[in-house]
Amino acid sequence: MQANKDSDGGWRTFVWNSEKKEFLGRTGSSWLKIFLFYVIFYGCLAGIFIGTIQALLLTLSNYKPTYQDRVAPPGLSHTPRSEKSEIAFSLSDASSYKKYTDAMTKFLKKYDDDKQTDQMKFEDCGGKCQLMPERFLKCRDTVSSTPWLIVKLNRIVNFSEGGRPPMNNSVEEFLLPKLKPNLIPIFCKNKREEDADKIGEIKFFGLGEGFPLQYYPYYGKLLHPQYLQPLVAIQFNNLTLNEELRIECKVFGENIGYSEKDRYQGRFDVKFNIAS
């Protein structure tokens, strides 16, 4: 007990020692000195840090990042986003799919016709810039009855996606009819064998059933400020309801690669769970 009291008193005098005019064991001038020391010390450090960061920025190009080996090959992303790779809603409950329709509306906004009228900005793509075909509008409205996905190939600066994939075993037979010049084809199918007859018809809308090559390469934000990447809308016409279905979509092309770990590189799979 005695010891406790002592240490208590010690603590109090430590905070403010009126005898020596010490606050937390230091006098005013001592605090000032140590404060100045740290200000200078940290000032120097901060200065040096900022200096090195500036030096770093000087070495960077404005148009193209130094390394692109991590971002390529490009990812394939879709709107609306899945949550934990699942899209689930109930047809009878409008609120359950509202977030999906909202996400699509928001996404398609920048593709609105009126925003593409400025010829100044779209001069080099001629008429082909009409990325927003009328049919797309449908997907906004009919999402409730037949789910839609809008798919885009991720942008990579100066990356030339190839149109014609190497014609070997890796390309499945079913792709052959879809192959067109200057188009990166996209194809979706069931992920699991047993779902084969449950997914029904899948329709692709866009500038051809894939991504037209004339929109690539992308030259970066600075050179291509208003760049809009081509989209493909995928309509699932006849999904079996009340069942979990896994569907995988894949693009095929020369520079397109896939990774075991990254499920969005050149492909994605999504789980539909639509209740009636």
Next chain:
Amino acid sequence: MGYGRSDSYRVATTQDKDDRSPKKKKGAKDMDDLKKEVPITEHKMSIEEVCRKYQTDIVQGLTNAKAAEYLIRDGPNALTPPPTTPEWVKFCRQLFGGFSVLLWTGAILCFLAYAIQAATEDDPAGDNVSIVLTAVVVITGCFSYFQEAKSSKIMESFKNMVPQQALVIREGEKVQINAEEVVGGDLVEVKGGDRIPADIRVVSAHGCKVDNSSLTGESEPQSRSPDCTHDNPLETRNIAFFSTNCVEGTARGIVICTGDNTVMGRIATLTSGLETGKTPIAKEIEHFIHIITGVAVFLGLTFFILAIVLGYSWLEAVIFLIGIIVANVPEGLLATVTVCLTLTAKRMAKKNCLVKNLEAVETLGSTSTICSDKTGTLTQNRMTVAHMWFDNQIHEADTTEDQSGASFDKSSITWISLARVAALCNRAQFKAGQDQLPILKRDVAGDASESALLKCIELSCGSVRAMRDRNKKVAEIPFNSTNKYQLSVHETEDLNDNRYLLVMKGAPERVLECCSTILVQGKEQPLDEELKEAFQNAYMELGGLGERVLGFCHVLLPEDQYPKGFAFDTDDVNFQTKDLCFVGLMSMIDPPRAAVPDAVGKCRSAGIKVIMVTGDHPITAKAIAKGVGIISEGNETVEDIAARLNIPVSQVNPRDAKACVCHGTDLKDLSQDQMDDILRNHTEIVFARTSPQQKLIIVEGCQRLGAIVAVTGDGVNDSPALKKADIGVAMGISGSDVSKQAADMILLDDNFASIVTGVEEGRLIFDNLKKSIAYTLTSNIPEITPFLLFIIVNIPLPLGTITILCIDLGTDMVPAISLAYEAAESDIMKRQPRNPFRDKLVNERLISIAYGQIVIVCLNPHALGGFFAYFVILAENGFLPTTLVGIRLNWDDRSCNDLEDTYGQQWTYEQRKIVEFTCHTAFFVSIVVVQWADVIICKTRRNSVFQQGMRNKILIFGLFEETALAAFLSYCPGMDVALRMYPLKPSWWFCAFPYSFLIFVYDEVRKLLIRRNPGGWVERETYY
């Protein structure tokens, strides 16, 4: 007085027996009791009284029924083993002590977070962190446990001392019984070679001698007889003690104490019952753990709450909490400390200091008082002839261990006569088969003084055996305490001379009484007053040196009275024992070891007070103390001053005397304050005639004054003090097993000088541990800053939990350990011992330097280097610093697979995570790079690296190892899966170089200022 106390003691014990259950309350009182003097009073009673007390019979012994009754009442005659802690408890203590609790919390939280994630998600991220944390805790726990496992087993060695069989007389019959069944009142018989079965009051003895060395440390055999010769039961002749040895003769006695109540039992209980305080280094580490834990918990909770306030989910907040705890705790540090101490222990073992308890390595370094036993530690533990007086002159003999000392004139005829008397009137002889050994190393059968004489004569005059063969012994009267002399009659060497030579040695005054002439320069002269005074002066002088003095005389018996073949009767002396011719004096002492005075001097210059605590007589103790420098030249005791000024002792101001010789019996009557007063006001203290309990009291007194006490000793009598001391040092050769068990350290060569080496190593390791800790802490603390920025500025996480563990347990370990090999910066033996209250292992300056860096978030070279690498990697991949701020939410969103960077590129989740983990790797590598400079900085605390040099090969190895490990972790295939570490581009290794260089320059400047301006502002604020 003795009665009163002993009565109270007996009452206390009987009470104790009645209610054994409330042991805890009794515990403290018992210990105090045990510290008091032995309460035996039986030695002062007559034999009849003793018999009455124990209801026994002097001839018949106890009846069997009575013995059985006593056995039930008092329990078996054996020492109770101390309560032992079960092994699993010790193991758990290791597993949950220190930082472990914090890490367990982290691991459990981590596992819970994982479990929640697993329950809600399809494919949660692997739960590496909790597995790694658990592994870390378990491995370090096992490591410490096995280090600790070599714990002492004090009681077991006491057990070995219990004699197996005892000869008792019950109902008039001699029976051999198990020693455990001996009870109080039993009549026992012991003979030469036996161990005494219990404390016994001798009732009859025939030439009985006992060796009390296991109790007192002095190995001189002592005779035992039925008479009470001293008030003190330990000194009196009529008590023989449990577990001491009967060397020769026989004795019969009544058992007065058994088992734990015996003197030995009390020492054993006292030793095993002593609470040994924590070692200074353990206190330091605990202090350090408290600080770190406090800060970790505080920061963790603060940011937990902050995270909740900022709108993070519970799960995320918990993950932050774990991250901060893991970042804050230097996981590898305790293992590093253990390894450093082990390395030093090994180094000390090579220098003959065997360390039993690892933490004791450092204790010796912080020692401020050494209480040293005399016999065997400071001295050689063998009697040696030191001086001789003949021809009216004192001659000095050589006492050094290697016979390198000065010699004296051996040509005098008197010397030849003296040597002859000493050789002939001497029963000691060399044991067989040692001819090839140097004389001083040979074993001798016989008592210590006779052996000393034997060796002295053998050294200076050649074979004593031959001399004895030439002068056949015809009669002999052995030494006894009434005569106080020993004489023998021999034939002469000269075959034509038929006279007998009578030689005598003994207490000088007794021998002188028998003499009427004295031999001077070979001529007999009448012993006049002048010569008598010369004798007295010499006797006083030698006695004053603390030496044991013997007088020698001889006479050639006239042939007419004692013709050849005269039957000398030694029982009824029928020959001349008067009018002999005095030859000379020889004095013996157990001389100090050669290296001791130097070692004591070194201790003194290192600010360590050396106190001598011995069971020997004050005069001898003082003489040895002066000889080895414990009482330095020119320093006087109160008695010396009184003698010099010729005034009574009471008039001397005790403050004038720096030295002090304190007698054990005085010590008994001192109050605690008086004791403190002695210890505080005298720099040079000798305690003589001390009992084991008093040794303990002395140690406690020193500790009460704030000293860190080392005790050296070899006997069982020293073991309570050894145990109580902050560090007990036992003697490897002469030490008893019990003392070795009670000690923390063992001097393999019994040499006090080895302690000095130990002190040096201990101080060095303390300095080097400071460096190791500074090194570890300066890299550890910055590990928090990435989390802080992650939470506050919303940037992707710069440093992951796994990478933090890689730093703490991987790359930092070897360099931190290598600092233990660092050489001393200055002469560490020239400075004062550290003050345990002020000189902390981790002082507030180190803490403030380490934590000061968090206050102004992340602004320290380690973190800056890491952050720079982080920004470089992200920028070169497309995310410029400006884009990063606030990106965290989208960055960590799994469903966002088109996150835009500064250039407009879109990243999938997995792609940007790989970049993030590459950043972690780079941050980790940057810390390693800055640690290169840090370890070089931490090599010295004051000197420049250019002064100190890079001679520490282990440190250089550590640098390479650290780098190689970092490269391995980054480039080894499979690391991306196992630890999520990715290969770095070569240029990213160089990001931290400017920072590495920067802290090196900063610290060199800081040290320069400290050296230029000792005690200045820079030193006060930044010297750790």
